[in-house]
Amino acid sequence: MRKYLLSLFISVFTMCLAYAQVATAQVHITGKLLDAQTKEPLIGATVLVKGTTKATSAALDGSFKLSVSSLSGTTLVISYVGYVSKEIEVTDANIGTVLVNPNSASMKEVVVNANPSLKINRQTPVAASSVGQIYIDEHGAGAEFPELMKMTPGVTVSRSGGGYGDSRINIRGFSSNNVALLINGIPVNDVEAGKIYWNDWAGLQDVTTSMQVQRGLGASTIAVPSMGGTIDISTRSTDIKEGGTISQSIGSYGAQKTLISYATGLSPDGWAASFLLSRATGNSPTAEGEYYTGYNYFANISKIIGKNQTLSINYMGASQRHGQLYTYNYVSTFQNAPQGSRYNSDWGYYNGQQYSAEQNYYNKPLASINYNWNINKTTSWSTILYGTWGTGAADYLAGTYGSLLPGSSNEVPRTGGTYSPIDFNAIEDKNIAANTANGNGAATAYMQDVVNNHQQYGAISTIKKTVGDITYLAGVDLRDYTGEHFQKVDNLFGSTYVQDTYTGSKGNINNPNNQATFGQKFNNDYTYDVVSEGAYAQAEYSKNDLTAFLTLSGSNTSNRRIDYFNYTPGNQDSKWINFLGYQAKGGANYNLDAHNNIYANIGYIQRAPLVGSLFLNKNNSINTGAVPEKLFDYELGYGYTSAQFTANVNAYRTSYRDRSQVFSAPNTVDPASPYYINVSGLNEMHEGIEADAKYRPIQGVVLGGMLSIGDYYYTSNTGAAQVTSADGKTTTQPALLVKGLKIGDTGSGVTGGPSAGSAQTTAGGTLDVKVLSHVTLGAQYLYYSHYYAAYNPSKISAANGFSQGEFQPYDIPNVGTMDLDVVFRFKMAGFDAEFIGNVYNVLNTKYISDAYESSPAPGLTPLQRIAGSPGTSTGTQPVPPTIGVNYGAPRFYMTTLKIKF
Missing domain, CATH: 2.170.130.10 (TonB-dependent receptor, plug domain)
Structure with missing residues (x-):
C-alpha cells in the first residue's frame, strides 16, 4: 500500500513539475488598442493568435493580455466591428499602442483635417x-x-x-x-x-x-x-478598401431612410474615391404635421502624391424641407387637445396635402480642398481651403389671417373644431372674397419667404515643427462671409400681389408703393459682410508623464451692412466696424502613475460682438454700445484608468462678461415696425462639477454613468438699455434687474430666437451587454433637473413694475427618459449584415422639453405663469398663462437593416 501511495505521489509531482515547466515557458503579450482618429480605447476588440483559437478582448482602457508558448512565429490578428482588421508580427512581449482605423475612416496617409484639435486621453488637459x-x-x-x-x-x-x-x-x-x-x-x-x-x-x-x-x-x-x-x-474620407453599404430604415410616424455608399479603395497609382447618398422622409414623432424630406450627399477624391504629400477634396451637404411647430402653446392647451402632447397649432391642409404655417427649406453644401505635406520627420505643413453656399428660407404665414393660438376670438380658419388642422383653402377663399369686395388683388393673407442666403470662403493653414520635447504650431485663419437677407412673396392664396408701402424701416424707399407679386422681394432687403483675419500659435511640451501647452491667437473682425430698401443708391453701404479679439489659454496634464492623472487649464478670451447686435432697427444705424465680449475660465480635473474601471472628475468656473443682445418690443402704433432694445452688460457665471465613469464587471458587460451639477446665473444688473424707434430716435429705459437670476437663455432676441436653456443638473446611466457573440443589447437613461425656461430679460426692469429679486424663471419639472437598442450581426448571401433596432423614450414619459416666456409680468408666481389662475367670486380676475411650452417626443422606434458589400 505504501508503495502504491509513493508511486501515486511521484506521478502527481512529476505532472505538476511538467505543468509548471510549461507554464513557465508561457510568454504574456500585452498592448493597448486605440481608435486611430479619436485615440479612444477599443473596448471589446478581439485579439487572436493567427492559426489558433486562442483569443482575448480589450479592456476598458484598451489594454489586453494574451499568453503564448513562444514569441517566435506568432502573429496577432486584431479585429473590431466597423474597423479594418490588422495583423501584427510579434517581436516583443509588449507591442505597445496599436492604432486601428475605422472602415470608413480616411486612409492613414490622407489628412482631411488641417487643424486637428482632438483631445488625447491622459495627455490633453481639457x-x-x-x-x-x-x-x-x-x-x-x-x-x-x-x-x-x-x-x-x-x-x-x-x-x-x-x-x-x-x-x-x-x-x-x-x-x-x-x-x-x-x-x-x-x-x-x-x-x-x-x-x-x-x-x-x-x-x-x-x-x-x-x-x-x-x-x-x-x-x-x-x-x-x-x-x-x-x-x-x-x-469619412477615402475608405481603405473597396466596398460599399446599402441600408434601409423604417420607423414610427412614417419614417423611412434609404442609404447607399461606395468606395473604390486605393488604386496602385494613389487615387481613391468615396461617395454616399441618403434620403429621409416621414413625420416628426414630437408633433403632428411636422413632415419632412431630406437628402444627404457626400463625395471625396483623394490622391497620395509621392511619399510625403496628400491631397483630398471633399463635398458634402444636406438639402431638406420640413414643417415646423413655431407657436409655444400653453400647458392647458395640450391637456385639452385630443392629440395630447403631440398637438401642433401651426399645420393643416391645402388642396388635400399637408401644409404648415411655418416651413423651412435649406441647402448648404460644404466643399474643401485639404493638402498635407510631411516635409521631414519633425516638420509638416497642412492647408485647407473651403467654401459654403447656403440657400433657403423660413416660410411663414403672414398678413391678417387670424391667430394660431387655439380658442382665440380671431382664430385662423380650421377644418373642424378648435384643435383641428388649419384650413388653408378657407384662407384662400377669404382672400378671393376680399379681392372681389374691394376690387383689387391685394392679399390679406399670404406665405412669405424670409430668405437667408450666404456665401462663405476661408483658409486655415498650419505649420508644425518638433524640436526636442516641444512641438510648435503656428497658422492663419482667414474668413470672408456675405449674408443676403430679404423677404419674398411665396404663396398669395388666390390674390395677385402683396401691397408693400414704405414706412420707415419697412418697405422700399426706392419703390414706396410696390405691389409685390410671386417671387418678388418686399419688406426688407439687406446684406451683411463679415471679414476676419486671424493668426494663432501654440507650443506643446511633452516628456515622460508631463504634457503642457500654451496657445495664443488674435483676430480682427470687420462688419458692414448694405441696405437696398431703406437707402437710395450711393448711400446704401454702412461704414466698416472693426473689433479686435484674442485668446490666451494654457494647461498641463501630469500622469501620477499608470492609472491616475491630474490636469488644469486656464484661459482668457475677448471676442468681437456678433454682427446682428451691431446694427439697430433693421437699418444701418450703428449700435454704439456694443463692446467685445470677454470670458475668463479655469478648470481642474482628475482621471483614473484601469482595465476594469475608468473615471473622470472635473470642476470649472467661467465668467462671461459684456454679453450684448438686441431685443424687439411691439409697437402698438405700427406693428410692422417694432422698437429695438439694445442691452449691454449681461454678465454671467457658469460653474459646476462633472463626472463620468465606466465599469466592466465581467467580459461583455459595460456599465456607464455621468453626473453634472452646475450653477448658471447673472452676476449683476445691466446698465440702462437703449431703445430705438422706427424713425431712428433713441431713448433709454432703466437697468434690467437680472442679478441672481438663473440663466434660461434669452428669448425674443433679434440675434437669436427663443429656446430653453440648460438643465443645471444632469445624470445618466448606460448598460451594454453582449448576450451572444453577434448580439448586443443596450440601454440609456437620462435625467434632467433644475431646467429653467427661456425668458425675455428686457422686460424685467423697474419701468415694467419689477423690483429687485421679484422674478424667477420657471423651473421645468424634472424628467427622466430611457432608450433601448439591439444590434444583431449576421451573414446574408455571403455579405456582412446587421439589424439595428432602437426604441426611444421606451417608458413613454410625457415631459416638457422647452418652455418660453416672452412677456414676464410682475406680481405672478411661476405656477400662475405656467398654469394661469381662475377668477373668484370676490371679483378677482383670472390670470392667463404667460409661459408657452413644447413637449418631448413620446415613445417611437426605428429599425435599420444594413448590408455591406
Whole structure:
C-alpha cells in the first residue's frame, strides 16, 4: 500500500513539475488598442493568435493580455466591428499602442483635417467626451444629430419644437451661439447669430467617423474661438478598401431612410474615391404635421502624391424641407387637445396635402480642398481651403389671417373644431372674397419667404515643427462671409400681389408703393459682410508623464451692412466696424502613475460682438454700445484608468462678461415696425462639477454613468438699455434687474430666437451587454433637473413694475427618459449584415422639453405663469398663462437593416 501511495505521489509531482515547466515557458503579450482618429480605447476588440483559437478582448482602457508558448512565429490578428482588421508580427512581449482605423475612416496617409484639435486621453488637459462610428450607427438611426451627445456631462439637448433638424445643444449653460461646431476643422456656425443650425447638416451622422465634445476652452487653435465648448466632427474620407453599404430604415410616424455608399479603395497609382447618398422622409414623432424630406450627399477624391504629400477634396451637404411647430402653446392647451402632447397649432391642409404655417427649406453644401505635406520627420505643413453656399428660407404665414393660438376670438380658419388642422383653402377663399369686395388683388393673407442666403470662403493653414520635447504650431485663419437677407412673396392664396408701402424701416424707399407679386422681394432687403483675419500659435511640451501647452491667437473682425430698401443708391453701404479679439489659454496634464492623472487649464478670451447686435432697427444705424465680449475660465480635473474601471472628475468656473443682445418690443402704433432694445452688460457665471465613469464587471458587460451639477446665473444688473424707434430716435429705459437670476437663455432676441436653456443638473446611466457573440443589447437613461425656461430679460426692469429679486424663471419639472437598442450581426448571401433596432423614450414619459416666456409680468408666481389662475367670486380676475411650452417626443422606434458589400 505504501508503495502504491509513493508511486501515486511521484506521478502527481512529476505532472505538476511538467505543468509548471510549461507554464513557465508561457510568454504574456500585452498592448493597448486605440481608435486611430479619436485615440479612444477599443473596448471589446478581439485579439487572436493567427492559426489558433486562442483569443482575448480589450479592456476598458484598451489594454489586453494574451499568453503564448513562444514569441517566435506568432502573429496577432486584431479585429473590431466597423474597423479594418490588422495583423501584427510579434517581436516583443509588449507591442505597445496599436492604432486601428475605422472602415470608413480616411486612409492613414490622407489628412482631411488641417487643424486637428482632438483631445488625447491622459495627455490633453481639457474635459472631453468622444463617440465613434459604431456608437453613431447603433444609436443614431432615429435620433437628431445632437442627441448622440446627450450622455455627455454638462450637455443639454432638445428637439426644440421637434421639426426635422431643429434640435439644439447647450454646453455648460451656453447656448449654441457660444458653442463652436467644427467639421474636419472647418468652423460652420452661423456667422451672424453664432448659432448651430442642425438642419443645415441633417444626415451628417451618415458620414461621421468620430465626434468629440470638448467642454470649456477646448483644444482648438482656431483664431475666432467659442465661449462654452467645441463640437469637433471628423467625416469619412477615402475608405481603405473597396466596398460599399446599402441600408434601409423604417420607423414610427412614417419614417423611412434609404442609404447607399461606395468606395473604390486605393488604386496602385494613389487615387481613391468615396461617395454616399441618403434620403429621409416621414413625420416628426414630437408633433403632428411636422413632415419632412431630406437628402444627404457626400463625395471625396483623394490622391497620395509621392511619399510625403496628400491631397483630398471633399463635398458634402444636406438639402431638406420640413414643417415646423413655431407657436409655444400653453400647458392647458395640450391637456385639452385630443392629440395630447403631440398637438401642433401651426399645420393643416391645402388642396388635400399637408401644409404648415411655418416651413423651412435649406441647402448648404460644404466643399474643401485639404493638402498635407510631411516635409521631414519633425516638420509638416497642412492647408485647407473651403467654401459654403447656403440657400433657403423660413416660410411663414403672414398678413391678417387670424391667430394660431387655439380658442382665440380671431382664430385662423380650421377644418373642424378648435384643435383641428388649419384650413388653408378657407384662407384662400377669404382672400378671393376680399379681392372681389374691394376690387383689387391685394392679399390679406399670404406665405412669405424670409430668405437667408450666404456665401462663405476661408483658409486655415498650419505649420508644425518638433524640436526636442516641444512641438510648435503656428497658422492663419482667414474668413470672408456675405449674408443676403430679404423677404419674398411665396404663396398669395388666390390674390395677385402683396401691397408693400414704405414706412420707415419697412418697405422700399426706392419703390414706396410696390405691389409685390410671386417671387418678388418686399419688406426688407439687406446684406451683411463679415471679414476676419486671424493668426494663432501654440507650443506643446511633452516628456515622460508631463504634457503642457500654451496657445495664443488674435483676430480682427470687420462688419458692414448694405441696405437696398431703406437707402437710395450711393448711400446704401454702412461704414466698416472693426473689433479686435484674442485668446490666451494654457494647461498641463501630469500622469501620477499608470492609472491616475491630474490636469488644469486656464484661459482668457475677448471676442468681437456678433454682427446682428451691431446694427439697430433693421437699418444701418450703428449700435454704439456694443463692446467685445470677454470670458475668463479655469478648470481642474482628475482621471483614473484601469482595465476594469475608468473615471473622470472635473470642476470649472467661467465668467462671461459684456454679453450684448438686441431685443424687439411691439409697437402698438405700427406693428410692422417694432422698437429695438439694445442691452449691454449681461454678465454671467457658469460653474459646476462633472463626472463620468465606466465599469466592466465581467467580459461583455459595460456599465456607464455621468453626473453634472452646475450653477448658471447673472452676476449683476445691466446698465440702462437703449431703445430705438422706427424713425431712428433713441431713448433709454432703466437697468434690467437680472442679478441672481438663473440663466434660461434669452428669448425674443433679434440675434437669436427663443429656446430653453440648460438643465443645471444632469445624470445618466448606460448598460451594454453582449448576450451572444453577434448580439448586443443596450440601454440609456437620462435625467434632467433644475431646467429653467427661456425668458425675455428686457422686460424685467423697474419701468415694467419689477423690483429687485421679484422674478424667477420657471423651473421645468424634472424628467427622466430611457432608450433601448439591439444590434444583431449576421451573414446574408455571403455579405456582412446587421439589424439595428432602437426604441426611444421606451417608458413613454410625457415631459416638457422647452418652455418660453416672452412677456414676464410682475406680481405672478411661476405656477400662475405656467398654469394661469381662475377668477373668484370676490371679483378677482383670472390670470392667463404667460409661459408657452413644447413637449418631448413620446415613445417611437426605428429599425435599420444594413448590408455591406
